[in-house]
Each structure stands twice: as structure tokens, then as C-alpha cells.
Amino acid sequence: MTTPKPRIDHKWGMVVDLDRCTGCQACVVACQSENNLPINTKDVFLQRRAYEWIRIERYWEGEFPNVKARFIPIMCQHCENAPCEPVCPVFATYHNDEGLNVQVYNRCIGTRYCANNCPYQVRFFNYWEPVWPERMRHQLNPDVTIRSRGVMERCSFCIQRIRRAELTVERQEQGKLDHKTMKERNFLPACAMACPTNALQFGDQGDASGPVHHYFEEANHRLEERHHRTERVEEHPSRVYRLLEEMGTKPNVIYLKRVEMFPVKKEA
């Protein structure tokens, strides 16, 4: 008989500080190798079927020569009200009690409805059976399933790492599971670990000592206030925002606005 395991009611969240992001794509590569993503060959790319669980979107602002590149890392936003979840006929994607939007590959039948209903374009369909060159066989991460063709996949916040951290804590510290021990065991997703400028911060929203806690406090507080307001008021300026807030999806990823030292001059 197993005794009920001690647990923390996690609610994971990520904060993306665009002021720190340099667009170096280290997160993309880290994710690719951590999560056993198939290699985006030229063929696949030309078929427009290449995918990355986290990607850097690049935009240009201004007219030449007064021009600036903008970039924003986009991964699954793990929405509280995820539009992708209710439309899946087989519960292959659902919300777990840790605030994560999880994908059950075994259940997925590949209707691709979830991808159509995702406003962030972060869900991808496996058009081909994934193959790796022979010499890369040992590169694959044994903790992560290789998805067969015909299923959907997307960022999982490296759930395998979170689970491994929990297991390690349980095994080594006789179940002293709290935010501190968890942090010591390193549950960070691959992208956050790889980020050289710490632009990606990951943690428990409830952990007051964690890196993301106060950002989520602020964002949720603002949302709450806005819902109870009856007229427009001047809001206190803040860097915190979520993508496509008006969709009502309530993402568990928060973005921090870039602070513009040298803004692009607007034409008069």
C-alpha cells in the first residue's frame, strides 16, 4: 500500500521579460533537443510543416533606415480558459490541476481542431513519422515520448522535468516536498534553463519567494479590477501584459513589455 504522497498545489507560470530577450534562439534549440522534436529539414520546411514548441517571432518596426527588429518568444500559453481544450472530442488535451495544459498523445486522434482553435498558433500536427539520423539515436531524451505521426503536440512546460524533480525530492528527502526543496531539484523547463539573459522565468505562482509570483499577482489583480469597473479610468502604467487578453483565455504566461531606450521615430 502506498501512503498518499505529500503534494503542493502547484500552479505553474512563466514570465517572459522582453526587455531581456535578445532573440538568440537558445531556448528554441534547448527545447528541440529536450523534447525530441523532429529535425526541421528543408523539405519539411518548404512543406510548411516545420515546427518548434517555442519559437521567436520576429517583426520589423519602422521604415528603412529608421528600423528596429522586434522579437517575442512564443510557446504554449497554458491558458486557464484554453480554447483548444473544449473542442477536443477525446479529451486528448485537458487542464490538469497544476495549471498546465497537458496533451495525452495516446488519446489524440488527430482531428486538428485544437490547432484551429488556438489563437497563439502553438499547436502542431505530426504530418510525418519523425525520423532521426542514425548517429543521433542516443541524443533522444528517454523521458519524453516520441510522438508518432497523426497526433498533435505542443509545449508542455517540460512536465517531465517537473515530475522528475518531485520524484527526486520524494526519494531523497523522505517526502519533504515544499517550494524550497523543489527549487533545489531544478524543475525548470529547458528553455528557461538555456536562456542566457534569464528572460524566461519559470516557477510556481503561489510561491511568494519565487520569480513569477508578484507578476501574476499584479496581472490577476488588474484583471479582477477591470471586471468590476463600470467606467474607464486611467490605469497605472505597468509592464505586465498577456497575449490577446481580449480573447478571455487567461494565459499562464505573462509578458513584460520592453522598455524602449531609443524608440523608433514616428513619421510626423
Place this chain on the structure above:
Amino acid sequence: MQEGRVLPSRQINADLLRSILNSPKWFWISVAFLAFFVLAAFSTAGFLINRGYGVTGLNNQVLWGFFITNFVFWIGISHAGVMLSAILRLSKAEWRRPATRAAEVLTVFSLMTAMLMPLIHTGRPWRTLYWIYTLPFVPYDFARGIWPNVRSPLVWDPSAVYTYLTSSILFVIIALLPDFAVLRDRTTGLSHRIYSVLAMGWQGNARQWKLQIIAGVLLSALILPVFVSVHSIVSWDFGMAVSIKSWHSTIFAPYFVVGAVHSGVSAVVFVMILLRWAYGWQDYIRLEHIDALGRLLVVVATGWFYFFVMEILFGFYGMESDELAVRNMQFMEQPWNILMFFFVGLTYFLPVGLWLTRSWRRNLWLMSIACISVNIGMWLERFLIFVPAQARKQVFTFNWYTYAPSIVEIMIIVGTFAMVTMLMLLLSRVVPLIPLYDIKEGDILKTQVQIGRRTVPATFRED
């Protein structure tokens, strides 16, 4: 209203059973021709399942392409059966009589064909079979708590479609009972035995007729909500999706239903013209029937056009840049704008222009052209609703792309058309596609009223 002569029952039997009792020369040739395409489509589907979805033209942006378009198209065609049988039966339109059977059978076959589409469309069809297609037949694995997600429109879909399919089959069979009995009495050997079973002991006594009529009327009334729900739910597959702009429109349900009736009734008219030509049923499928259907179609088409205009107009209404991008694509960018032009012309202006004139409604060639043009147009309509909306550049991606179907998809689409035609042809060998008893009943109820110097056709009212 009723032109044409009243024929003796013996001749009605002989004429309408002609398709079953003697087989014309062209019959097996055309069946073989169609069977070739059906087989090709099935092999292609096998290839697709074997190799994976990479062999289609879909990509990260356009995830639903030809298969979904075709699915909605055939579901649309299936709406003819109830429109003609149930609604016209309840409203006691006399001219429905020769059209009902063909319409109902077309309903059944197009529904069957339509449901193949989402099966092939999914990434792992073998699992789809288990999850979705067993829904009406086999109980779920409830013991292990494996449930489908009833919040998903993709679960509403098969529920509605299979309810519709089941009730349509019942509808056809109930209407067929008297005709099966006629066939039972005119065949020998094995076919006699099969028809005996199918006729379910039909004797044609008063009680059986009463029950048959009650069952018919009851089913007509019960099937109507199902009929409306089917295409509404199909439309909600798209209407519920907030992220693809231009799909999330409240008007989709009625718009799709009216469009479905439009294309379905046109298809039935075309089938009737084909039957009339193939089996020489000029005395049964008369010009006045085609004429009446043509007038019905003008009304349906205009209703459809109203909903179409509403849909487009309120697409622009919001003035949201992402929705405008879709509309811009549909109306301004090649090749969508050319398709759009043909779609509107073929669905509304050409056919309605042809249907407005009485003599043109009675010209079978023009009528065929109009009906085919409606169906091409309605196919394009679905395509233009689904694909450009997905192919436009989304908010958060640089990776957008258009869609071109691969040969695999085209083969399968062609195969579905061949399949419905082949099944209709094969069924015409087995059951009369014009209900014998309905024609006879209509003949009995025909009478005349003398007004002044004129003799006006009239009908007996049963209530």
C-alpha cells in the same frame, strides 16, 4: 397543377419496376466505370493511411482542407431528403410524390459517404473509429472511465449525423414496405425470398396502411428537428472556433442549413432528370414537378442569398484587421477572388436567372445546368469559407501559407462522387426509385372542379 394522365395501376407497376426487372445495356457499364473510381479512391485512402498525412496538401496553417469541405458538402446534399419528404408531406404538396424516394435514398447515401470524410481526415483513423464512430453502436468503455468529450462539437457531430442517418433509413424503409410487397409478388427464387423478408408481411390491409401512414407522418415530424440540428452542428464545428476569424459568426447555423437545402434540392432535381432520362419515366417525373421544384428553389436560393449577404456584411462590420484580412483574401487575392466570383455566380445568379422563367424551368437541359451549377457553387462556398480563413496570416506567426490539394485528396473527392452515383444506380436495381404507392395515391386523390366554363384540377383533402 396536375397535368398528365391518370395511368392504370398495372402500367404504373410495369413502368416503375422496369429499372429492377429488366436491366438496360448501359447499366453495368456505367456501374463498372464508377466502381473503378470508387476502388481508386479506396486504394488512395489506404495509401494515405499507410504513409501518413504528409501526402496531402495540408500544412501547419491550413489544417482542414478538401476532406472537410467535401464532408460538409455531402452532409448538405443529404438535407434534400427531409426537405422534400417530410416538409412537403406535412404541408401536403402534391407535387412532392415522385421526388420523395429519390431524395430519401440520396440522403442516406450522401450521409454514409459524408461520414467517411472525417474518418479519413483524422490523423489516426483507427483510433477515430473507436472514439467517434462507435458512439451510436457500441457502449463506451465506461468501466475504465474513458469518455468522449461531450463539450466538443466533434462529438455533437456524429451524434446528430447518426441520428439523422438512422431515422432516414427508417423513413426510407417505411415508405418502401408497400413497394417491397409489390416486388415480392413479382419475383421468383432468391430475390422473392429476400423481398418477402423485406416486405415484413405486408398485406395492404387497412390497418397496415393506417399504421404506415401514421409512422410516416410521425417520422416526418420527428425527423425535422434532427434535420435542422445536423447541419447546424456541422456549422458549429466552425462557428465555435474563435481563433479562426470569420468562422465565429452567429449566423452560421441557419446559413448552412439553408445552403444545404439549396444544394440538396438541386441535387435531387438533377437526379430526377437523370432517372427520367435513363428509365423513361416521363409520365411520372413530369415537367410540372420539375417546375414546382424550380419555384421552390427560387425561394430557397433567395433565402440563402440573404443569409450569405448577412454573413459577408457582418464580416466587414467589425472592422477588425484580422477579419478584414480574411475578407481581403476572399475578395481581392487570387485565386480566391476568382473562385468567389464563380461561387456567387454559380450558386445564385445563374441558376435563379434560369429558374425565373417558366419555360426555362421546364427545359430539362437548362434545369440540369442550373442544378449542377448550384452544386459546384455550394462546394466552392464551403471551400471559400474554410480555407482562406485558415490560410491568412495569423496574429502570432510568420509561417503562413496557402493550400493546394494533392492528388491524393483529389482522387478521394472524385471517388466520393462516383460512390454516391454508383450506390444510387445499384439501388435502382433493387428498389423502385419512384414510390409506386405514392403515385397511385396521388392519382386517386386527383379530381376536377367545374368553375363556370373552366375545369380546374383539384385534389381531395384527407383532413
Place this chain on the structure above:
Amino acid sequence: MAAGEHSHEGMWVFPAPEAVTQDMAEKAEAMPKAIARALAVTGILFALGIAGFVMRALDDGFGAHGPWGYYAAIFMFLFMVTGAAPLAAVAFRFTKSHWRRPLSRVSELFALLGVLNVIMFIPLMIVLPSIKNPEVGVEELEIRRSIWFETPIGAPLAWDFLGLLFLAICSLAILWLSAMPDMAEGRLTATGFRRKLYSLLAGRWYGTKRQWILHKVGLGLLGAFYFMLLVFVQFTVASDYAMSLVAGWKDSIFPPLFTLTSFQSSLGLILVTLFIMRRWGGYEQYIGVSPFWSASKILLGLTLLWAYHTFAFLITFWYGRLEIEQNVLKYFFFEAYGGAFAANLFFSFILPFLILLWNPVRKTDWGPTLAGLSALCGAFIFNLKTFVGAFNAGDVYAIFFEFIPGPTWPDLWDVFMVVGGLGAAAFIYLAATRLFPILSVWETKEGAKYQKMDTLVRGRYLVLAKPE
């Protein structure tokens, strides 16, 4: 004609044709006490309405549109039911329905209220906020969302007004054309100023074959034109005065739903009028149960369609979970006007559906009437909720409808205007029944010729002729 075998409900038994004409003329000229009293009461209400209007104008002026919500609602209600009422005659004449005959003039007479609609619309033109934002504030649009986009010349007011005007003219033309044969007969039987009026209106009608053919074609063309124009005007007016005033409310099913509600409630209105005529107006021998029974099936269909369209709207907005759509749902359907929506649903769908479900009830005269009355109440609440809500939904130039206000309750002037509007409509209609025969005599006589009882096998059945 009086065949004496009144064995079928769908069969009418008439006195001789001349007697019908005579009877109609007498009925139109007589002024029974009940009608005189009703005219007086509705006249007083009419006056109250005008008083309420004047007081509202003095209190609030025409600057802001908010205070005019109830006025807009009552205008929309009258426009909705009376605008669509003549369609019943047009549509059922088009489908050659035999049972429509006693009903067509009743429905066409509502055309006279088109004039009232046009007059009542004028103040609404003044209060409608302009499409271009006069001073663009924070988070406001320069041009508010409307069906007119870049505002063609005169939009939206001139177009709405012209639409209403043409609608009124067209429906009057239908009434005139349809009543022409009756008035030609009336100029022989009527007395006094009616005789002059009839001979003026009947023109050169002598009932030649050519005239009858032209009459038929004219009615068909006018009817088709009226139908299309009505749908169009309902679309423009309804979206200008409801959807466009709620920032960001984008709902393509609203105009069809409005039109559908108008069909349902106008059929209800016609049934109620028919019932009153049959029960208290002395028309019992002309109006059988058959029109009620047949119309009840149409009403049932429209009721179901209403529920279907409402559901299609609700589920799309509810499932989408976009903030703007949630706010619209909260405001109009669940929170601020939640009670009104519940009442609307009850009267427009649940009650009529439960009544009309039963064939024995449908075959009475009171059953369909009750359902019709309920549909009428439902449409009234629909308009109150929609237009009062839309007129008080806050900043019309905002990017989207963000802050949900509470419901707006009527004050005394609003009550005056609402009852006054209803009174005015009833007053005009009642007065019209004193001028024109309320039964379409030619259609009734025509119908009598197309019917007969005949034997089929062992039973006696009704036979209906359908000339091409």
C-alpha cells in the same frame, strides 16, 4: 352557394354573394357601442402618448439618445409587427393557400399603420448619434461600427427613412390594389362619404378579365417587392438602432432574428385580430376555425425557428468566451436584462410551443390566438430589452463594450409613450375598420368557388381546386 352540407371545417358556407357584399357594407358603416368605446379609450391613450413625448422632449431634449430608449422600443415594436403583418396576405397568396382568404384583408389593413411608423421615426432620426465620432477620446474609434462603414451620402438616417417611407407606400399600394374589387362593389352599396371614397379609390375597376390578370400580377410583384424591402429595412433599422449603438457587438444573426420575431409576432397579431372579429365582431360565419388551424402550424414553425435562431446565437457567443461577447450576453441576456430575456423566452417560445403542440388545441379558435397573443407579448419584451438596452449601453464610440451598466427602468413619460404608441396603433386600426370592409370579399367569393364536397370511395371529403 349555401350548399347546406357544412360537414368540413375547411369548407365555408356563405349566404349568396350579394348578401355578403351587403353585409360587409353594413358592418363597415355601423358604429357599435363597443367600438365607439374602444375608439375613445385608444384615443385617450394616443393623447397620453403625445403628452409623454412632449414631456420627454422638454425634459431631456434630443441631444442624447439614452432617454429615448423606450420610445425607440415602442417604435420598433410597432414597426416590427405592423410592418410584417401585410406579409401574411402576400405570402399565403403566393403559396395559394386556401385558408388564407378570411385573413388577408385583416393583415393588409395594417398597412395603414405604416404612416404612423414613418411619423414616429422622425424623432429617432434626430437622436441617433452620428457615425463619425465628433471628438475622439481615449480608446475610442473615429468611425463607430455600423453597416454603413464609410457612410455614403445621407447614411444612415436618409436611407432608413426612405426605406420606411417606401415600405409604407408599398404596403398602402398592396392594400389599395387588393381592396379595389371590393371597393368597386362597395361604391354601389355604400352610402354617404364612403360611396365617394370607394368610387374614387376603385377607379376604373369593372372586373374585366384583363383587369383581373393585371390585378393578380400586380399583387404578386408588389408583394415580392414588399417582402424584400421589408427584410432590408428591418435589417438596416434594427442594426442601426440596436447593434451599432453597442460598441463592438457584432452579431450576424441579429437582423434575421429580428425579422423572424416580426413574422412570428405579426402572425400572432393577425390571429388575435381574427379572433376578436370572430368572437365579438360578428364575422363568425365568414371566419371558420380553418384559418386558425392552418395558421397555427405556421406559427408553430415560426416559434420553433425563433427558438432555433436564439439558440444559435446564444451558443456561439457562450462557447466563444470572447470578452465582448460575454459582456453582451451578460448585459442583454443574463444579468442586466436577464429577467426580460427570461420573459421573452417564455412568451416567444415556451408558452406558444406548449400551446401549439396539441392538435386538439390547434383546431380551436382560442388556442392559436392565445399562442399568438403570447408571441406578441414576447416580441414586445424582445424590443424593450433590445432597444432600451442598446440605447443605454454607454459610450457608442468605444472600441468595445467593456463596462456593463444596470437595467434602465422607465419613468412616467416612458410609460406614457409606450401605452400611447400601442393606443395610437389600435386607434388607427379601429378607425380603418370603419372605412374599409375588413373581409376580402373577392377572395372569399373566389374561394367558395374552388371548394366542394365530393365522395371518394366511401367517405365525403373536401376537394380543393388549384388553378395554375
